[in-house]
Amino acid sequence: MDEILFHVVNIAHSATSYTTLLQTHLVVPLKQYVTSQPDLMNIALLLVIVYLSLSILGMASRWIYSVVITTLRLLLFVAVVGGGIWVWQRGPQKTRSDFLKVVEVRGWWFLSCDDDDDVDDYDDDLLLGSSFSKVDRAGIGKSGPGESRRVDNSTSLPLPILWSPPSPPSNHECTTTPQVITPHQSTACTDNPTPYRDENVYLLGTSLARPVIARGQIAVAEKEGCTLVSHGCTGKGNDQVRFELAFYALKPDIKVIAPWRLPEFYNRFAGRNDLLAYAAEVGVPVSQTKAKPWSMDENLAHCSYEAGILEDPDETAPKDLWKLTIDPLDAPNTPEDFTIHFEKGLPSKLEYEGGKVVTEPLDLFLIANAIARRHGVGRIDIVENRFIGLKSRGCYETPGLTILRSAHVDLEGLVLDKEIRALRDQFVTFNYSKILYNGLYFSPEREFLEDSITSSQKTVNGKVRCRVYKGALIILGRSSETSKLYDMAESSMDEIGTSFAPVDTTGFISVQAIRLKK
């Protein structure tokens, strides 16, 4: 025992010189104390063990400390690099709006608890970004332009929408939120809004979705190594053309199976009953709900209805047809006001419900939809000309897009040059709409026109104050901080103004009249 103590003391002695004093004062009397009382040796042994443990702990703590520091440095590096990539991908303005969105989403949740009673139930679904319900496409036999598709709106992650190349959709089955995916898709809410209408009335809700879907489908096909693609579009509609022309442009070596154009398929399944029988035979679960006597196609922009009882163009669409918008007759008796801000022709901010603000494109679109829906805005009933040359009657409700488009048209009156507008309206809008409608999105001419669109929108910045009431959109006013095209003094009937003299107009008229006098 003695010897052990002696050795330990020696180690301690030789280990650290600064503890010598301590040991001299501590260990030596301790030793004396211990040697005089043998059972204290155990305690001494314990103390030694404690000392050694502390040393080890000290080393361990230094090691842990170094690890933590390294981890923190690594996280910081990732954050900086990630942030840099984010800003590079999204652009500084979008990054700012993302940040604001995060802030506002917090505030939003907080506020939505206190929502007033005017808001309909489905608004919360929209705000929360839930999926639209699956649409039964095989409603009446081989009716309906296309297969069921579920649009998943729950992604809140803002994918890069203005910067090419687009990232292929991840796990969504052939669809993604049309709003978010396309970098160059000119909807009124993403890239380049122009006041386009097909045949005076149709806002192209279905046409806008097809390129997105096709691109997603081809991406999945490539990922999975598929050599063929297939769809459920009829042989009489537009969608078969839209899909297949897109497929061939995206992947020229792809092969397409279009069952509804194959006699072996459509002869076998001549109607809904044949399909139901086949489903029973092969064990396809069929929903028990009675199919509606028309066919629907729904996406974020609109819901379309055709076929069935609508095939008679003189048959008024029944009241229960419309899924998205309230009947104007049942819409609230109080109008609702809101303000839309535009930057380079794109909706950049929506102020509504007396103080709420939304800037992120998808959310803005959803809010615009909600506002329009609860006031019955956006319904049309038309007979249109299909690309393949048949006429077709359809009902469409396009809530948010109607509002955004009309506000955009109005703002352009204030800020867009007269001749740019004329050229754009006559050539670009008309042909861009036609290209979209006919399914020629993936084509050189669409890229050509889109460059025009972008060019025309450079000065379209400002805001429009709007009101919705009983199915109609009313413009209350518009203003722009950047545009000087509207000069109140110059246009005023009460002031002479300085940029030109009234007598100049005499010359203008005379020159115009040269030809007319002849």
Place this chain on the structure above:
Amino acid sequence: MGKEKVCLAYSGGLDTSCILAWLLEKGYEVVCFMADIGQEEDFEAAKEKALKIGASSVHVVDLRKEFVEKLCYPAIQCNAIYENVYLLGTSLARPVIARGQIAVAEKEGCTLVSHGCTGKGNDQVRFELAFYALKPDIKVIAPWRLPEFYNRFAGRNDLLAYAAEVGVPVSQTKAKPWSMDENLAHCSYEAGILEDPDETAPKDLWKLTIDPLDAPNTPEDFTIHFEKGLPSKLEYEGGKVVTEPLDLFLIANAIARRHGVGRIDIVENRFIGLKSRGCYETPGLTILRSAHVDLEGLVLDKEIRALRDQFVTFNYSKILYNGLYFSPEREFLEDSITSSQKTVNGKVRCRVYKGALIILGRSSETSKLYDMAESSMDEIGTSFAPVDTTGFISVQAIRLKKYGTQKLLDGEAL
């Protein structure tokens, strides 16, 4: 006589009354011309006023039928619209007024014509280009472009003072803080407080249509029949029928007005290059045009429509707006319009409610373009086989496959 004769387009208002007095002061003999194009105006009172001021004669001419049949109807046939929203109510009236004024000028032997249009607007251009085309040797006096006039009368107060001086009776009602122009097709409002494009038009601005918020809670249904693209019959109020164009137009106006249909508030591009904010209410014409657009979906060929929409409608509207009605290009386009409307026969069932027009249905007895069986998703039909579409798509795709291949080679993903 010795004095030169001027035919002045007189409106009964302060401006043209002062111009009348001023022209007399300048030593002209003035003949006044007033066109009745459907504005709600006391023509007799205006006539007396002009004579009192010193006009040698006043001609009030009812041009409403010509306005509807010669101007509004072709506009309906091609769905005329300017910058997406404006239905050209004022532009449609000017050619009629100008033609009437030149007719009176010729009858009275006037060598000059005059008007009260400002130097910044469209109407001066529309009137004068029409004058020069109708009567190339005519001379025009445009007071608001003459420095001696506009420097002397810099504002309303100067006009009022002059009116008092020369004995022009001035109505005591306070002038509204904006300017109006009314005719059968529409009423337009601009200037004054409207010059701020962010200033919402006040509720009491609108003269013709009821505020949609105050419109009846029960919708109203009616049916419009078209022949060759022109409204031929209007059935309304459960049994009443009207066929004569002017009456039909008036009824359509009445229906639209009581339900607040046809209001717009826009900023437009004037011909001379300035922007201008205006409010317009176009009741009957809005209804007729929208019904016509709808019927064309049923009965008009796809490619005719495309060509017509892109070239004819756009340019016809521009021509009307810019005042180039009396021009070779307008005749050229009108031939196109007539040609495009040969098959536009049928009827459209409509409903108005709280400012909106809703289409209930449409049908045609003459057109076979819409074939229910052929378009149906439930039937195969006989005119073509679905497999034909495969060929159609393949041929369309020839070019696109090349495009896609090039994109892949260039490394640009689509």
